[in-house]
Amino acid sequence: MIKIKNLHANIEGKEILKGLNLEVNAGEIHAIMGPNGAGKSTLASILAGREEYEVTEGSVEFDGKDLLELSTEDRAREGLFLAFQYPVEIPGVSNVNFLRTALNEIREYKGEEPISAKDFMAKVREKSAIVELDSKLASRSVNEGFSGGEKKRNEIFQMAMLEPKLAILDETDSGLDIDALRIVASGVNKLKSPENATIVITHYQRLLDYIVPDFVHVLYDGRIVKTGTKELALELEEKGYDWIKNEVDAN
Amino acid sequence: MQEVISTNKLAAFRANLASTTLAFPNDKVSAAFDFLNTSDFPTTRHENWKYTRLARIANLRFDQTDESKIDSSLRICADSLQFVFHNGNLIQQPENLPSGLTVKSIQDCSTEELAIVSTELNTFEAMNLAYTSNGLFIQVADKTNLEQVIEIIHYTTGNEFVALRNVIQTGALSKSEIILNYLSLEDSNSLVNVVTDVEVGAGTHLTLHKIQAEKGTNFHVSKENIKQDKDSNFSLHTTTLNGNFVRNDVNVAVNGQNCETNLYGAYILNDTQHVDNHTVIDHKVAHCLSNELYKGVIDDKATAVFNGKVFVRKDAQKINAFQSNANVLMSDDATVYSKPELEIYADDVKCSHGSTTGQLDEEAVFYLRARGISEKSARNLVVSAFVNDALEKTENEEVLAYIYLLVKERFGWEF
Numbered sequence: 001m002i003k004i005k006n007l008h009a010n011i012e013g014k015e016i017l018k019g020l021n022l023e024v025n026a027g028e029i030h031a032i033m034g035p036n037g038a039g040k041s042t043l044a045s046i047l048a049g050r051e052e053y054e055v056t057e058g059s060v061e062f063d064g065k066d067l068l069e070l071s072t073e074d075r076a077r078e079g080l081f082l083a084f085q086y087p088v089e090i091p092g093v094s095n096v097n098f099l100r101t102a103l104n105e106i107r108e109y110k111g112e113e114p115i116s117a118k119d120f121m122a123k124v125r126e127k128s129a130i131v132e133l134d135s136k137l138a139s140r141s142v143n144e145g146f147s148g149g150e151k152k153r154n155e156i157f158q159m160a161m162l163e164p165k166l167a168i169l170d171e172t173d174s175g176l177d178i179d180a181l182r183i184v185a186s187g188v189n190k191l192k193s194p195e196n197a198t199i200v201i202t203h204y205q206r207l208l209d210y211i212v213p214d215f216v217h218v219l220y221d222g223r224i225v226k227t228g229t230k231e232l233a234l235e236l237e238e239k240g241y242d243w244i245k246n247e248v249d250a251n
Numbered sequence: 252m253q254e255v256i257s258t259n260k261l262a263a264f265r266a267n268l269a270s271t272t273l274a275f276p277n278d279k280v281s282a283a284f285d286f287l288n289t290s291d292f293p294t295t296r297h298e299n300w301k302y303t304r305l306a307r308i309a310n311l312r313f314d315q316t317d318e319s320k321i322d323s324s325l326r327i328c329a330d331s332l333q334f335v336f337h338n339g340n341l342i343q344q345p346e347n348l349p350s351g352l353t354v355k356s357i358q359d360c361s362t363e364e365l366a367i368v369s370t371e372l373n374t375f376e377a378m379n380l381a382y383t384s385n386g387l388f389i390q391v392a393d394k395t396n397l398e399q400v401i402e403i404i405h406y407t408t409g410n411e412f413v414a415l416r417n418v419i420q421t422g423a424l425s426k427s428e429i430i431l432n433y434l435s436l437e438d439s440n441s442l443v444n445v446v447t448d449v450e451v452g453a454g455t456h457l458t459l460h461k462i463q464a465e466k467g468t469n470f471h472v473s474k475e476n477i478k479q480d481k482d483s484n485f486s487l488h489t490t491t492l493n494g495n496f497v498r499n500d501v502n503v504a505v506n507g508q509n510c511e512t513n514l515y516g517a518y519i520l521n522d523t524q525h526v527d528n529h530t531v532i533d534h535k536v537a538h539c540l541s542n543e544l545y546k547g548v549i550d551d552k553a554t555a556v557f558n559g560k561v562f563v564r565k566d567a568q569k570i571n572a573f574q575s576n577a578n579v580l581m582s583d584d585a586t587v588y589s590k591p592e593l594e595i596y597a598d599d600v601k602c603s604h605g606s607t608t609g610q611l612d613e614e615a616v617f618y619l620r621a622r623g624i625s626e627k628s629a630r631n632l633v634v635s636a637f638v639n640d641a642l643e644k645t646e647n648e649e650v651l652a653y654i655y656l657l658v659k660e661r662f663g664w665e666f
Contacts, residue, residue, distance in 0.1 A: 048621050076623035088618040092636025101632065102622040109623070141636075142618075158622060 007058035018222030034219035079165030149180035185210030313412030351395030393422035481507025520553035
């Protein structure tokens, strides 16, 4: 699905990623954990195509294509989805209208016909139920006046609508209470299939009680320094990140 | 002496214009000529013209021809009462008018009927009075609820100077809605100068829609003088979508208590367009509400000016007045001068004003692109939503649909 090889990236001349390697296959859930400043959100931003970051070395292959050559919108059209850590409020742009535009632009890219109004509304109803998002929120302006939990549920609702091959959840658990966390996680689990994959970026192990990863990676100082299974997350929770830092710094 | 005359641009500009033959009160016309004879075009040293240079207009010479014949099939509201002008000539009007409504060319008005025309002595208003060729006199009788919208279309062709004067009087407890739609059929240098004098009767509801969509080579200067009687509700929606140079002056005198005044404006500019909106709402008495929202999108090397004044006079207590101007600059060369002003002399009022000017929210654009929307569509979505905030204050769906269509044709934005 996605192969990241020796990825180096800078922002404003400062090197953030220093040779990151990661491979995710269809049907898998990967968790990326790590202390603040390790480069977790930078990785998500680069994969989504934020232009502030400069890739200086390495490659990212997404479904056989060179991801770094694609525009942000073409990455989304190829099936990459980023659930934003801080979803943006867009006054006056209705959630539903923008999703219809997105869906149809993706379909056009794939050479498919636009979705009919009837099918679209049926899809909105079906998918908003997955994250228990009030249909009123679906028709309001994008994220405007949404609570923190509603914004994150809206991210997962959009993911459900767009049915990406690879979803990257950037700190989706941050700021969520336990109920919202459970709803968001259950949404992600319902959307899981053998054809798609998920990368969960998180600081805390808590989310991984609900979204059970196949692999857990520790990102530290711009590289993945340790990979394990879900038990690694528990170990990190118990011992903290200093344990990893010490181990890495010792080498 | 010779030098003084040759440097007076206004005199040169007026040299070939034909004076009005309408039945305006003589003293008003003479006052206008006296003013024009002793003044020149205002410069940027004049407070009301600080950010708007008139050189584009002052150096041009215009015609005043009489020929006019065009076929207009445009109709915004299916069931409207439509009046079509071409270069100031009334070429089409309804055969019948509903009871309670009088509409006629001001060429057919008596001096008594034209007694209410405003005579503020500034260059364009004085020129309007001195050179008016036509316009409509509209009278809505007391207790008339006009179900049909009055739709006035003005087309220009050629390098015409057209001065139009409209007089609108709405009787007590009446309700009416009027569209002023300005279009041009050629990329020529016409100048349309319109003054509309409005008396809003007691307990009356009046909505005016002013749509300016002349070509990018045309000039438009217009002024609305509004006087509101007690318990009345007046709304003006000004939409400026094209034109080389557009200056709008709105002056609302709220003379009676319990009035509501709504001024909404939207302007979308590109190329080297210059659009200037000056508004005044004068709360002279207590217990009134005014809302003002102007939003603009400025691209390329275009310039927008907004100057909104709200006065609350000494005894005008319990006034709620809200004013806001917001602009998005789409290019590094676009310019906005925004000056909201509140002058409050009463002590028990609730007033606010604000002005914002910024770039398009790039985070919002990125967010939409990250969902698969092209950069162009994403920008259009964000910017059209921004301006739609002011456009959608229009309650008439047919008018809104027409404006959306014009915006789509010209800018490719979908709503």
